[in-house]
Amino acid sequence: MDEAACIFCEIAADGSAGHRVFEDATAVAFLDARPLFPGHVLVVPRRHAETLTDLSAEEVGPFFARVQRIAGAVERGMGATGSFVAANNRVSQSVPHFHVHVVPRNRKDGLRGFFWPRGRYASDEEAAEVAARVRAALTAGPGDAGPVP
Template identity: 70%
Template sequence: MSCLFCQAVAGELAVHRVLDDEAVCAFLDHRPLFPGHLLVVPRRHVATLTDLTAEETGPYFERVRRLTAAVEAGMAAAGSFVAVNNRISQSVPHLHVHVVPRNPKDGLRGFFWPRGRYADDAEAAAAAARVRAALDSR
C-alpha cells in the first residue's frame, strides 16, 4: 500500500488518532501549523473531493464539522481554518481536510495566496457565467 493515508487508516502507520469510524479517520498532522491541527481523511481512498460519491459527502463533512468544533473547544481556540486541496499543493494524493485551530494574532496570515480583484464587473460576470455553465452540465 503506497498511500500514506491509506496506511494510517489501516493502522499500518503510527498516527495520533482523534476519530476513527466507518466514514473517516482523523489524526494529528505530523507537521502542524499549530497544536491540534488535524487531517480528516475518508476511509476509502479517493484522491480529490470530486471523487467522493454523493452518499459519502454528507457523512464525511458531518465529521469535519464535529471535529472542527472539537478542535476549537479542545485547543481553547477562538476559531479555526478549514481547508482542502485538490491536486495542486496536495502532498498526499488522498482527499484530506485540514482543521487548524486559530487565535487572534497567531501569526498565520496570507500563507496561501495573494488576493486580487476582478478588473471590472464584466470580468466577474463572465467568471460567474462560466462556473454556472459548468454546474448546469453536471
C-alpha cells in the first residue's frame, strides 16, 4: 500500500480525524473508530510499516514501550481491571499499517479469552515437529532479525 493512501499515516500526519490519546516521534495512539469497548485504542508506528516484521530491530523496543504505556493508561483511565493487547500481522489486518489494539477489560465483560477456537496438538511428536520448524525458521529466513539475545 502506498503510504500516501494509508489512513493511519494520514492520522499520524494530522491529515485525518482521529481522537488522539498520545503522540511522539515514535508512535501515535488514537481511539478505534469501531471499539470493542469505550477506551479501545490503536497504537501505530509513526513511520509507515505494514507489519511487525517491517519494523527495524531498533524501532521495536521503543514502539512497544509506547504500547506498554498506553496499556497502563487505558486501564487507569477506563477503570478497567486489565487489558487485551493484540496485533494482527497481514491476516485480519483491516488497515495495512502495523497497529496494536489496546482494549480495556473487566471480568464478565462479554469477551471470552481469545476470539477464535483453540485446540490441542494431536501428540507430543506433532508439537515437537512444529517447534522444530519454528526454531529452524529463526535461524534462516526472510525477516530474520538475528539471534535472540
